[in-house]
Structures are given as structure tokens and as C-alpha cells.
Amino acid sequence: MSRRVSDEAALSAMSLEELWRLFPVILSDSRPEWAEIYRREKKMLESVVPVSRIGRLSHFGSTSVPGLAAKPTIDILLEVRPDSFVLEALPLLEKCGYREMHRDEARMRLVLVKGYAADGFRGQAFHLHVRPCRDWDELYFRDYLAAHPDEAERYVALKRSLKEKFEFNRDAYTEGKTELIAAMTRRARKEMPGRHIPA
Secondary structure (H helix, E strand, O other): OOHHHHHHHHHHHOOHHHHHHHOOOOOEOOOOHHHHHHHHHHHHHHHHOOHHHEEEEEEEOHHHOOOOOEOOEEEEEEEEOOOOHHHHOHHHHHOOOOEEEEEEOOOOEEEEEEEEEOOEEEEEEEEEEEEEOOOOHHHHHHHHHHHOHHHHHHHHHHHHHHHHHHOOOHHHHHHHHHHHHHHHHHHHHHHOOOOOOOO
16 A cells, blocks of 8 residues: 555544644744745646646745745645536646545535645645636735735734644634635725736
8 A cells, every 4th residue: 555545544534633633733934935836836737737727826825925924835726727627637636646635516626735644744735726717815815915014914913823722723723814814805806906807
């Protein structure tokens, strides 16, 4: 049995609480190499997904904002065309070391991960979000943080506070950020109307 298969089996058998203990919320100071790590992963994804199917590849999340403290996980948005290709892309992405974490067939969304093993993080962690081409909130939120350093600091302060309370509860950590992210995203859409509408 390969290490990857045994890791997948072990991780699948764990409870949510066990997974949170194994993969706690970690916050790191900004690292300049995150941009280069994203570029290398983007190049690899472009080599396995037919270019005719890629609508857009984007680095988002806190690692995409220079100077922002972040969980050291590279978040990538892979927008595909046509919408049906979201699920069809899965076998191609699994060959690149990704494994499915979540799927929403009604909204045609997949979340895949890489860098998670039965004994903890292994190498660089990635979250790959595969969706149809749309005008996604995450891209506006990223741009808003980059354009507003004071607001970015406010967001970091909230993340640090939540990390102290919920280091071993990722759901609570994420939920604690939801209201502020939604408010900032609304402001971003007003400031940058139509910026990320697919061509």
C-alpha cells in the first residue's frame, strides 16, 4: 500500500476532533516565498488541466496578501469552463497529489487538499478550490486587504484572537471571521465594481 493511500485511509478514519488536534490553526508572519510557491503550483496545474478548460487561476486567502500574517496554506482558485468540468477535473488533480476534501454538486464546487498526512502536515499545504467561472467574493476580499493596510491589520488582530481561543477547532476559528470578512467584501465590491467578472 502506498504512503498516500495509507494516509488517506488513516485521515478518513479520524474524527473531526482528532483532525483538529493533528492540524491545529497555525498563524505565521508573512513569507515572501508564498508568492513563488503559488507560481510553481499554478504552472504545475496548467500542465495537467487542459488550457481550454481553465477560465482563471488565482492565488487568494491571506498568503496572497503581501505582509499579512496567515495560516501557511496556499489557497488557489481554479475556475473552469464549462461548469461540468468541475467534477471531471478531479482525476487529473488527484494525479498531482490532491485529494478531495469537500464537494457540492448542486453548486458545482470541489475543495481538494495537499500536504496533509496521517502524522501531521507534510511539506507545503495547499487548498485547491475548483469552481465554475464566476465573480467570486474571495478575490474582492483579497484585493481589499491589499489596498487597505489598516483594515488588514484589523483582520490579523481578529485572527490572532481567534487562534488563541480556537487553536484546535478550525470550524469555530473560521466562523469567528465570517462577519468581518462579509463586511469587508461588501465594501470591496462597492469600491471595485465588476473587477473580477470573467472575461
